[in-house]
Amino acid sequence: MASGLKRFPAVFYRSAGGREPVRDWLLSLPVEDRRAIGQDIATAEFGWPIGMPVCRALGSGLWEIRSRLTDGRSGRVIFCESDGQMVLLHGFVKKTRKAPLPEIRIAASRRRDISG
Numbered sequence: 398m399a400s401g402l403k404r405f406p407a408v409f410y411r412s413a414g415g416r417e418p419v420r421d422w423l424l425s426l427p428v429e430d431r432r433a434i435g436q437d438i439a440t441a442e443f444g445w446p447i448g449m450p451v452c453r454a455l456g457s458g459l460w461e462i463r464s465r466l467t468d469g470r471s472g473r474v475i476f477c478e479s480d481g482q483m484v485l486l487h488g489f490v491k492k493t494r495k496a497p498l499p500e501i502r503i504a505a506s507r508r509r510d511i512s513g
Contacts, residue, residue, distance in 0.1 A: 405445035407438050407476070407483040410507050418507075419474060419485040430466045434474060434488070437464045441483065455496060459486075459504055466490065475504035479511055 409417040423431050440451050441462055453461050455475065464472040471491040476483045487504040491497075 403442045405442050405478075405481070405483050407442050407485055410484050410486045410511065412507075412510070419488045422488040426472075427467060430464075430470075430472060433466055434462070434464045434472050437462050438474065438483075438485070445483075455501060457505060458508065459501065461496060473500070475501065477504075477508045477511075484508075484511060 409420045411417050423434060426434070437451055441447050450463060453463060455461055458477050460476055462474040462476065464474070466472045472488065473491050473496065474485055474488045475496075476485050478484070486507040487500060489497075489500050
């Protein structure tokens with residue numbers, strides 16, 4: 398998979414202080430979980446637009462990448478579109494049936510940060 402074939406290349410959100418919270422979160426996960434999430438991000442990059450079960454719209458310009466992790470857990474990466482790129486805003490391990498509002502609020506705040 399050459400990067401020239403990506404329809405929707407992913408980039409990490411970077412805070413004003415230079416932190417990349419999704420990258421930091423990913424690095425805190427076990428290798429198997431990082432691999433699963435990375436494969437799902439790549440599926441979206443190369444196949445965009447893509448729907449369930451990999452991606453789902455959350456509303457207000459936010460989308461989630463849905464990943465199955467080890468031990469039956471679910472990982473989520475919330476992203477938005479900016480300048481033709483998928484900006485990875487926030488990642489978390491899902492513990493409830495619905496996407497938790499505090500997690501969506503973090504992503505929405507970061508989205509506002511990049512849109513100015």
